Amino acid sequence: MKPDIKDIGREELSARFKEWGQKQYRVQQLLQWLYGQRVSSWEQMNNLPKALRAHLNEAFTLGTLQSVRKQGSNDTTQKFLWQLADGALVESVLIPANPALYGDRSDRHTLCVSTQVGCAYGCKFCASGLDGWKRNLSPSEIIEQVLSVERTHNDPKNKLVNNLVIMGMGEPMANYDNLMRALKTLNADWGPNIGARKITVSTSGLAPQIRQLADEQEQFRLAISLHGATDEVRSRIMPVNRRYPLSELTTACEYYVERKGKMITLEYILIAGVNDHPAEAPHLARLAKRLNAKVNLIPYNKVEGLEWERPTENAQNTFTEAVQQDGINVTLRREKGHDIDAACGQLRLKTERELKSTER
Numbered sequence: 254m255k256p257d258i259k260d261i262g263r264e265e266l267s268a269r270f271k272e273w274g275q276k277q278y279r280v281q282q283l284l285q286w287l288y289g290q291r292v293s294s295w296e297q298m299n300n301l302p303k304a305l306r307a308h309l310n311e312a313f314t315l316g317t318l319q320s321v322r323k324q325g326s327n328d329t330t331q332k333f334l335w336q337l338a339d340g341a342l343v344e345s346v347l348i349p350a351n352p353a354l355y356g357d358r359s360d361r362h363t364l365c366v367s368t369q370v371g372c373a374y375g376c377k378f379c380a381s382g383l384d385g386w387k388r389n390l391s392p393s394e395i396i397e398q399v400l401s402v403e404r405t406h407n408d409p410k411n412k413l414v415n416n417l418v419i420m421g422m423g424e425p426m427a428n429y430d431n432l433m434r435a436l437k438t439l440n441a442d443w444g445p446n447i448g449a450r451k452i453t454v455s456t457s458g459l460a461p462q463i464r465q466l467a468d469e470q471e472q473f474r475l476a477i478s479l480h481g482a483t484d485e486v487r488s489r490i491m492p493v494n495r496r497y498p499l500s501e502l503t504t505a506c507e508y509y510v511e512r513k514g515k516m517i518t519l520e521y522i523l524i525a526g527v528n529d530h531p532a533e534a535p536h537l538a539r540l541a542k543r544l545n546a547k548v549n550l551i552p553y554n555k556v557e558g559l560e561w562e563r564p565t566e567n568a569q570n571t572f573t574e575a576v577q578q579d580g581i582n583v584t585l586r587r588e589k590g591h592d593i594d595a596a597c598g599q600l601r602l603k604t605e606r607e608l609k610s611t612e613r
């Protein structure tokens with residue numbers, strides 16, 4: 254199978270062009286077509302010699318994502334469902350900037366991207382893991398989510414996406430090498446040029462890869478899907494906690510904070526009767542203090558077919574205040590896109606179920 258042209262970075266491309274006896278300025282021209290103009294065919298690259306285009310076509314694919322469904326409007330959260338070359342479905346969510354959350358201008362957007370088809374980690378509350386894990390996304394499939402969204406906006410001069418969160422379907426740290434290739438390209442000045450500090454990787458807690466991320470040159474940010482501040486609560490809803498219990502996860506996070514000098518975020522979804530008891534709050538606050546971390550509380554987004562519920566607003570506020578009392582930096586995120594299945598994996602699940610029911 255041919256690799257996709259966006260699976261490799263500038264250095265590898267340079268080496269290829271050298272082998273082919275091509276001038277090095279051609280590399281920059283090609284990169285400009287790929288990431289500047291975001292073209293989707295070799296034919297469009299009209300300043301490259303025909304012979305070179307034919308050569309490229311023989312050696313590489315130039316894949317794009319098929320948009321199969323879109324929900325939401327331009328000034329609200331938009332959700333994109335993509336079909337990949339093998340028919341698999343993944344999703345991306347475009348969220349208008351929340352100045353309170355990121356301190357950005359309101360014309361800016363955060364894009365949430367997927368890294369795997371399905372997920373093997375089976376967190377009990379999550380739609381992405383319901384049908385198990387199918388495969389890893391390639392670097393180009395991760396990158397293309399950003400480019401495809403930019404294409405819908407069609408303004409090469411003004412970028413739509415200035416924040417990336419790796420919080421879509423899948424466990425990014427379980428697809429580490431492809432993820433890093435994708436992020437390095439997305440961050441590169443010859444690529445989409447999204448600042449490393451504007452890219453946040455979210456993980457359910459894969460301790461070894463958290464250390465690996467800490468050792469990378471780039472200052473990518475880290476968010477931990479905590480959801481339980483004691484092993485007892487966490488293990489009940491996140492099987493990964495048996496493999497990497499809180500003590501191990503915490504020391505990996507400490508390593509990251511030490512190496513990077515960057516604040517991390519602890520994500521904590523509030524699920525009624527599971528992790529929202531005020532008695533859990535001091536455990537969460539203690540962990541946040543130890544890691545000097547921000548806490549993001551997110552009311553649970555109901556998943557069809559799962560028993561879990563979001564707590565009442567009253568219970569959400571009580572829990573938030575209980576964490577705050579310890580002087581912790583905490584936000585309660587009244588979730589955007591709640592009405593359009595914006596939480597991870599939900600649009601894909603719904604679409605697959607609808608497709609199945611029409612096949613019957």
Ligand code: SAH
Nearest residue numbers: 379420421423424455456457478553554596
């Ligand atoms: N696998 C990674 C990244 C993808 S999940 C991780 O777990 O961090 C992105 C975030 O969405 C995680 O914090 C996850 O716990 C959360 N999430 C999953 N299902 C949700 C739901 N129904 N409502 C709210 N948040 C949810």
Ligand code: SF4
Nearest residue numbers: 372374376379382457
């Ligand atoms: Fe996978 Fe993250 Fe969902 Fe857990 S929360 S099942 S790790 S996508």
